[in-house]
Amino acid sequence: MEHPILFISIILEKLGLPVPHGPVGHTFLEQLCAPYMTYTWFVMAFLYFVSKLTLGSLEMVPGKGQNFWELVIGGMDDFFVSNMGRDLTDKFFPMIATFALYIVIANLIGLIPGFMSPTSSLNTTLALTLIVWLSHHFIGIREHGLRYYKHFMGPIWWLVPLLLPIEIISNFARLISLSIRLFGNIMAKETLLAILFMLAGAFFAPLPIMILGVLVSVVQAMVFVLLTVVYFSQAQEHAH
């Protein structure tokens, strides 16, 4: 389900670029012009230019813009340190903080008519989840070396044949649960808004859902980030 009007897609169509009308395109250019891709570029450009404009030059006495960013970055830094320690935070802060900002903005722009959330496509959330999943194994292997396999062996040796498949399955289930939750919540919000807008848009029916949508967007982004942090710290700590 798409929003009725997506202004970037309309602009691209006027420019003569092929915009796919189904969920995915067939040629490479068509895939690049798919709405979730163009709005991903839009969110990236938004984040880049807003931070560039508000943080033109860093000063000792922060102005308005710098104050805001210091609050955001400082809050996230405290949050990560309290959950996974100083070392990991220093190494992975850029990645997780970028994910947090990107997901928040991507969730929230879906509330504005004419925009859609890139996170309401499974491709986007699965890509984010794959990066998180691979990097938590990377952390584990770098921290423990080959002894990382002990994370999947369980506490007692004679339970290994039973626990090894269970551990592997529950590890792969992280991929599904992390990606489907973000995708499902945001797609539900988008679909509900579109349906209510079509049914009773003139009577402001979507307004209460929009208020809930703000809450869902922020909370889902925070939950994604918190689970990322939890997985990272679990991969780093010693096995059982």
Add this chain to the structure above:
Amino acid sequence: MSDVKSEFIHLLANYGHIGFTFVGSILVGMGGGILLDQKVFDGRTAPWFTFIGLAFGIAAGYKTLLEIIWRNNKTEKKSDNED
């Protein structure tokens, strides 16, 4: 961030993904079983690996459930001791 808000997010992150992880585990287990049955053994062993995978998937679902509960009990005990 205030304590109440961060606790709210912790609870949401911990308990909010129980359902998805449970379903995800079962899907992964059963999907792996079907894959083994149909692709690796060309349907000669069907339906056995599907059932074994399903059983392991359900077990993995319960395991993640127990892990979430145990982890929270541990952190609660720790914070109780600190108080």
